[in-house]
Amino acid sequence: MPQRNEDFKITREFVHAMPKSDLHCHLDGSLRVETILELAKEEGIDLPAADVPGMREAVHAGKLCDDLVDYLKAFDITCRVLQTQSALERVAFELAEDAARENVKYLEVRYAPILHTLGGLRLDQIVQAVLDGLDRAERTYDLRTGLIICGIRNMTPETSLRIAELAVAFKNRGVVGFDLAGAEYDHPAKAHRDAFQLIRNNNINVTIHAGEAYGPESIHQAIHACGSHRIGHGTRLKESGDLLNFVADHRIPLEICLKSNIQTRAVPSLAAHPFRFYLDLGLRVTLNTDNRLITDTTVTDEYLLAAKQWSLDVDELKWIMVNGFKSGFLPFREKTLLTRRVVTEYDELVQKFRAKQNAASKKAPKAQDQPSA
Template structure:
């Protein structure tokens, strides 16, 4: 399905590890490590991983991450689940992915945040050798977590920045723990010169995006409601800040009602750098080529618009100019 859109779907910039696991990998880890699951049948387990279409809110959506996180507590679990993900992405034609995850959510066993990150950096390199897909990590601070744990994540990011880690992020329930309570964390991150993206303007409005921009975000996760504030729109345009947009996830979390409500065309026409990702491909049961198909079939975007978005997504990647040029050549060759 949607094979026709595979040519655009080369780069994922916004993909959460725990929202992208297969039931097969989770079952394999559970069997080896002896933890319980509601079912050991792959298809049955999917019902616990995929969000129902009548999901009520971002908070209900976030409950879908409980089972995947059980499988991400050991070196074996992190390796099995992440390699399985990289294999599936590479089979889907993805050439580069920035995988984001909160290391503090994988410390329920014996691992420290730093050990989690070291394991994952090695696994990502392994994935490149095995499946030819390039990848980097984005480390997420968690909204609602203790300050101590988030500060530890910042320290780990500082140590591995440009050695497998490319950005920090703030993930979790934006409406419950909004950006304005993290001004201290923004200051520390900026003091270390760590570039960051920020989930903003998803559950909340443009005010949340404004705080992220005022504090120096280099990209915005979603930014769906940026149109509510003309000043925010102008800033995004003038400073060329890419938005990591994920339409299906926005519908699932009730950030928007349907694809037609997604302001992508409006943003493109204003000259905003719109990029496209899936957010949580397992939870939303969607692939990147499906998302490109939605742009055309449900939002009426032209082939040229899709090309622009695919190009924007490559250009917004945290890669060298040379690496981006290689991806641009693949895109042009595919078209």
């Protein structure tokens, strides 16, 4: 780990400006509230509320939930308005736009196409619509995107296999990985082994939600029974020292989503989150949003939360940022070039902010901008 570098102040302005990635972001959990209301009006869909504050409340944006299953209920609401190609294209574009506006340079969006068939769309139309929205964002903004297709733990293994076939069909056409999401407790990943076998036979990247609502056995299964290349959350990995070392030795990235972990009660509080422990051990930790709307967060918020809670310095932030870019499901050559580019951008930004901070401290040695969150 780098040496501590405490003379540089980590401000919201700096974190907002630094290049970032988001590897764990659900499409149906990251809509703009205004868009939900507009889509519902256009399509004559009933919602639990008719205005922005009411809808924010209904999707429990930022609120604590009883557990992961309770947290997942909000998706029933957002999915109601995501049953047409135009709605899917729009929300994919807007999500990427929101990310680009906080200087996210690499975004992996994930969703479960099976949840969008209620209006009669075919699975291939559901995937193509989201790819079209992401493609429009790439042509408009300086960011790269990828799409991860999710199977659902609490659906049948046959459904997962069908969704895995869909991911195979869209390999090299924007789909970069396969995931298993949904209720973790009582729904082991190995039940969906056939889907993962198909995915692995086709050399497709795998990431699996694990260690969020169940213990390290779930992470073990994700890695060893399903061939996961990354782990979604991994919050409870700390309970098995042996597996922890395996994950560290094999540089298996952890897609950590701090605020979401508190809301789903994967951890009792931010202070109890193992993020600092993982970071100090040299695990490949990355910071991500999970759900921009349902969790009421941004990548900037997640970095600031970590920076404030664990007094991260400018070099530690850089290390986490690099982890994110290194862990993307991009071809190696492209990933290397992108990582080099963001490192240069980060270093230049630090220089610029350092000069500003030095100038300000000469002018007013005591009244400085405090770290904000």
